Amino acid sequence: MTRLSDNMEKQAKLLSTKLLHNHRQVEVILNRSVLAWKVTEKSGKRSSGVTEGAHSHTVQVFEIVAVHKTEDDDTQTRKHQEKTKQHSQLNTYAFTVSYVRRTRQHRWRCSDVTFHCASRELCEQWIQVTNEQLLLLTNRPKSLLVYINPYGGKRRGKHIYEQKVAPMFRRAGISADVIVTERANHARDHLKTEANLDKYDGVVCVGGDGMFSEILHGLVSRTQMDHGVDQNQPDAELVPCSLRIGIIPAGSTDCICFATVGTNDPVTSALHIIVGDSQPIDVCSVHHDDIFLRYSVSLLGYGFYGDVLTDSERNRWLGPARYDLSGVKTFLSHNYYEGAVSFLPAADDSVGSPRDKLQCRSGCRICQHKSPSKASLTSEEEEEEEKSEGSSGWKVIHGKFIAINAANMSCACPRSPKGLSPSAHLADGTTDLILVRKCSRLDFFKHLLRHTNKDDQFDHSFVEVHRVRKFHFQPRHREPLSLEDLSEPLKKKTAFRPMCSAQTTCSYNTAHSSSWSCDGEILHHSAIQVSVQCQLIRLFARGIEEQQQQQQQQCVFEDPNTLWTPEPSTEMDRIFSY
């Protein structure tokens, strides 16, 4: 066994020992980046002609969840002690490493591997040295603030957290303060005004997109208040939030989780939190004149999706099925709306285009590209840039639209696995503006259907899509201006400005106006100004991993339930022979 000093090369072995695993002798190596083990002894039981190289396993150190002494009463250890007569000295002291194992469709599971050692000292040394490596991973959260919506989705949030997530947090040594919400906006208000955020490394929401939206608003507003930033200023440079947000999906659509992780699975999300993943996310700020309305990270939808949402709110009791019912009803209504959309295209080539088929994936190059237009430009500089852009500046489109959608991320979800804009990026500082013009029911049906198959939903004469940094929408008909519809700050403002003229209220016709759905919340203003705030928040996620990469990593070996991670033989040789 060798123990090398801290300043040795990254790949140098910290520990290298012959141990027992599954009744067989294995050589186990720990260096700064991987834990690896390979069988060094042939077993009569498993002689399937597989070479020794195929028995090699590696686990990235940053994907180790925890290492523990295997308890004496551990069933596995007892079974092992009974069975392994031939290794009598090597079967008493054992440690278990819990690590991330990839399964199908971006799902992660926590797997355990137990190694048996010849002595207590050796066992303790393995635990200590492995733990030392885990402590070096400073991006891992130690303390979390968790909000559970007990009524989201199928009302299983509390059960999911207690049964699936809390035990994993405990195993990983993460402490969690849990608040089960008692009313809508409880989490938002608590974060905004009460929570002592200095105590935490992250905030976790257990619920759906609506619950995530509460956490987003609480955290972003709190950060701006703490830094004296006025959210009502559409051009204000917002301060990024320092705490990351974890999403344990327990809602109806869970689009934000699906589009950032690739699956809606509580265990996978818990593992992304434990390993301390970090995925920056763009946030759209939505204003009406100089009044802040809301933030959005997924879909801002006017017309079709706004109407689906408005109708579905009446049928909340139906749970997730409410969207399908309202979807069919809205489709049959076949409404269209008139208005003007003006937008500032993301002219910079580095952001690609919504039709380039370059999907945003883990480590996305486009999102990493630091163009000056991302985050670093002051609003004055941006204004200057806009003025000097001339023909590449703001564009205006007047028309009759069935839907106006701004997809800040793909909006992939189980209903539409590739999403509303399959090539939208999580953190590029832009949103994809999709305009679906008035068309026949059949054409609109064909367009919708393409959200569920491989065909290009933008390849229709009545659909256009633009990658934009900002956009405005002005409905052709004036806004409804009943005081009940107005947000608190606007009510105050209205008291000084007589906006609600008789002419305005009379000219408003509900049949001609839709509402915006903002991440599943209805906005009470149709005329809005939207600006993308590049990478304003970070999630405990890493973006969707390449499917190809996943498949390469997963091979079923001998036991179809055993998924293992083979390394190219050269890589394994390098690890074991260094």
Ligand SMILES: CCCCCCCCCCCCC/C=C/[C@@H](O)[C@H](CO)NC(=O)CCCCCCCCCCCCCCC
């Ligand atoms: C022919 C089948 C076509 C299926 C087309 C499916 C397209 C689905 C695209 C879903 C995009 C979801 C975007 C996510 C938005 C979230 O920020 C938000 C908050 O959770 N969710 C919703 O607003 C919830 C929005 C839920 C929208 C459901 C729409 C269902 C449409 C059904 C149309 C049926 C037509 C049938 C004609 C006979």
Ligand SMILES: Nc1ncnc2c1ncn2[C@@H]1O[C@H](COP(=O)(O)OP(=O)(O)OP(=O)(O)O)[C@@H](O)[C@H]1O
């Ligand atoms: N204790 C509570 N009682 C009532 N409503 C709550 C409570 N806690 C949170 N809410 C509200 O419930 C709404 C819906 O919650 P959530 O997003 O978790 O589920 P969902 O609507 O089923 O899922 P999705 O948003 O993914 O469609 C949120 O807008 C949130 O503000």
Ligand SMILES: [Ca+2]
């Ligand atoms: Ca984006």
